[in-house]
Amino acid sequence: MSVLRIEAETGRSGEASPPVVRRAIGRTMFPYLLLAPTVGLLCVFTFYPLIQGFWMAFFKRGVVVADRVPATWPKYVGFHNFTNLLGNEEFLVTLAKTVGFVCAAVPLLTLVSLVLALLLKPAFRGVGIVRAVVFFPSMVSLLIIGITWKWMLGYNSGIVNYLLSVFNVAPVPWLESDLLSQIAVVLVWVWANAGFFMMIFIAGLTTIPETLYEAALVDGTSRWRTFCRITLPLLAPTVALVVILSSVEAFKVYELVLALTAGGPGRSTVYLIQLIYETAFNKPAQAGIAAAQSLVLFVILFVLTIAQLRMARSDR
Amino acid sequence: MNNRSSPQSLGRNALIGLVLIFFLTPPVWLVLSSFKPLEEIFAWPPHLFPDHATLANYVASWSQSHFSRFFENSAFVSVLSAALSVVISVMAGYGLSKFRFKGETLVFLLIMSALMIPLQIILIPIFLVLRDLHLLNTLWGVILAPAATPTSVFIMRQYIRNIPDSLIEAARIDAASEWRILWRIIVPLSIPAIATLTAFNFVWRWNDFLWPFLIISDQDNWTVQLALASNVGQWDINWPRLLSMSVMSLLPTLVLFVSLQRFFMSGLLAGAVKE
Numbered sequence: 102m103s104v105l106r107i108e109a110e111t112g113r114s115g116e117a118s119p120p121v122v123r124r125a126i127g128r129t130m131f132p133y134l135l136l137a138p139t140v141g142l143l144c145v146f147t148f149y150p151l152i153q154g155f156w157m158a159f160f161k162r163g164v165v166v167a168d169r170v171p172a173t174w175p176k177y178v179g180f181h182n183f184t185n186l187l188g189n190e191e192f193l194v195t196l197a198k199t200v201g202f203v204c205a206a207v208p209l210l211t212l213v214s215l216v217l218a219l220l221l222k223p224a225f226r227g228v229g230i231v232r233a234v235v236f237f238p239s240m241v242s243l244l245i246i247g248i249t250w251k252w253m254l255g256y257n258s259g260i261v262n263y264l265l266s267v268f269n270v271a272p273v274p275w276l277e278s279d280l281l282s283q284i285a286v287v288l289v290w291v292w293a294n295a296g297f298f299m300m301i302f303i304a305g306l307t308t309i310p311e312t313l314y315e316a317a318l319v320d321g322t323s324r325w326r327t328f329c330r331i332t333l334p335l336l337a338p339t340v341a342l343v344v345i346l347s348s349v350e351a352f353k354v355y356e357l358v359l360a361l362t363a364g365g366p367g368r369s370t371v372y373l374i375q376l377i378y379e380t381a382f383n384k385p386a387q388a389g390i391a392a393a394q395s396l397v398l399f400v401i402l403f404v405l406t407i408a409q410l411r412m413a414r415s416d417r
Numbered sequence: 418m419n420n421r422s423s424p425q426s427l428g429r430n431a432l433i434g435l436v437l438i439f440f441l442t443p444p445v446w447l448v449l450s451s452f453k454p455l456e457e458i459f460a461w462p463p464h465l466f467p468d469h470a471t472l473a474n475y476v477a478s479w480s481q482s483h484f485s486r487f488f489e490n491s492a493f494v495s496v497l498s499a500a501l502s503v504v505i506s507v508m509a510g511y512g513l514s515k516f517r518f519k520g521e522t523l524v525f526l527l528i529m530s531a532l533m534i535p536l537q538i539i540l541i542p543i544f545l546v547l548r549d550l551h552l553l554n555t556l557w558g559v560i561l562a563p564a565a566t567p568t569s570v571f572i573m574r575q576y577i578r579n580i581p582d583s584l585i586e587a588a589r590i591d592a593a594s595e596w597r598i599l600w601r602i603i604v605p606l607s608i609p610a611i612a613t614l615t616a617f618n619f620v621w622r623w624n625d626f627l628w629p630f631l632i633i634s635d636q637d638n639w640t641v642q643l644a645l646a647s648n649v650g651q652w653d654i655n656w657p658r659l660l661s662m663s664v665m666s667l668l669p670t671l672v673l674f675v676s677l678q679r680f681f682m683s684g685l686l687a688g689a690v691k692e
Contacts, residue, residue, distance in 0.1 A: 132518045
């Protein structure tokens with residue numbers, strides 16, 4: 102890339118010792134050189150595509166515009182792609198499902214990771230290992246996690262149904278029924294992400310002054326009351342951070358679903374990203390609609406991130 | 418605080434035991450299953466340990482299914498992309514923490530705002546950019562496109578900030594060139610942050626699915642994640658092969674995590690942001 106080449110060349114000329122004046126100019130230019138590769142790459146692979154994506158949302162076109170295929174030629178359609186979305190049942194159903202997924206997965210994840218943090222915050226022998234075990238899944242690709250759980254949730258041969266059968270429970274069609282497969286995606290997603298958010302909660306818990314707990318102990322306050330009156334209020338900013346960060350993650354759910362259910366059975370676990378991808382690359386001349394769908398998701402993520410930034414600011 | 422044998426701490430320990438079982442069972446079951454021959458892998462009731470443990474599944478996927486090739490591709494991509502990421506993040510972090518210049522705040526906000534634009538929402542235009550740059554279906558596309566990571570820049574900036582200015586000033590008085598200061602003073606003093614970030618970036622790139630999915634079409638250029646997705650996507654899944662592939666794909670992450678666990682779990686707290 103040209104950006105990298107520029108950087109390499111200046112690197113060489115900088116090694117020689119230039120006259121004092123050139124040196125001073127060099128120094129004012131230096132920070133720009135330091136930032137050029139990062140900013141350059143972001144412009145090419147993030148900002149420019151974002152703007153082009155905005156632009157595309159106002160056209161009817163194919164992803165690749167082919168001279169010989171008139172259907173792919175860009176045609177300006179104004180806000181048609183957006184009004185189309187409002188009447189597009191597939192999109193509305195998918196959006197509702199995605200929101201439903203977020204609304205089920207995020208509170209459960211917040212609760213589970215908070216409980217894990219409360220359990221694993223106090224130091225005991227081996228606490229590091231237990232934390233590491235819980236944290237490890239968030240280092241693993243969601244595809245592998247999906248594969249592992251697909252293997253465990255199999256109807257006839259899965260270990261989960263076997264363990265249930267030990268307790269005389271009939272086999273559960275985890276990945277074969279509409280509702281159960283949606284539940285399975287939520288549960289596996291929470292399993293995969295709990296360790297990461299547990300660590301954020303543990304970091305939040307360490308900022309609560311120990312003296313408050315000592316005072317509560319002296320007063321003979323019950324544990325539950327201490328939790329409600331001290332821990333929870335002081336942990337509120339962390340809770341909000343976890344809710345927002347995990348919502349952003351949840352809206353982007355894709356790889357896990359791809360491995361676990363591939364969107365099935367039927368279309369019951371198709372969420373937004375999968376729909377955008379399929380609209381763009383599997384349907385002819387619908388790239389504009391896919392761009393409009395992306396824009397809707399962008400607005401959602403944007404609002405969430407702004408909320409997080411505002412909170413981070415009011416924190417300090 | 419609590420007496421060791423009090424009912425409360427007993428309950429706690431039981432809970433911690435449950436947590437361990439809950440989080441250990443899936444990976445352990447994955448690994449154990451991958452060593453079972455085909456007739457045992459679907460056995461009902463399932464046996465925890467394989468009766469006749471075999472490496473046949475591994476041998477089959479490594480050589481017959483070209484997994485060695487995909488593994489090489491992934492290693493190549495992850496190492497180079499992580500290295501590139503760290504190099505440019507150290508540079509950017511240094512620039513943002515130790516220099517006053519026009520547009521400083523703007524550049525910082527610009528870089529951070531990229532966090533709001535995940536790949537998932539720019540799939541189509543990025544596909545076109547990569548096509549125009551002739552990077553489609555090349556490993557270089559997978560290396561370059563995700564290399565600029567705002568999280569890494571932010572962590573480097575926070576870290577380098579704590580290096581005393583006096584060290585840099587002293588070097589300037591000695592007429593050391595700016596690049597030399599970066600290489601001889603900033604880099605050696607930032608080794609812990611650099612190590613953490615290298616490991617993080619390697620794992621991110623190793624786990625990447627969407628980028629290679631978008632960029633690579635030719636099977637020769639597949640990464641391990643693409644191979645896994647293709648295998649799990651088949652109607653009649655070859656489980657012995659898929660499970661052994663999954664375990665092999667886990668290994669680099671596991672080795673890094675076990676050896677650098679301290680870094681992983683502390684660097685995370687500093688950044689507290691997921692890619």
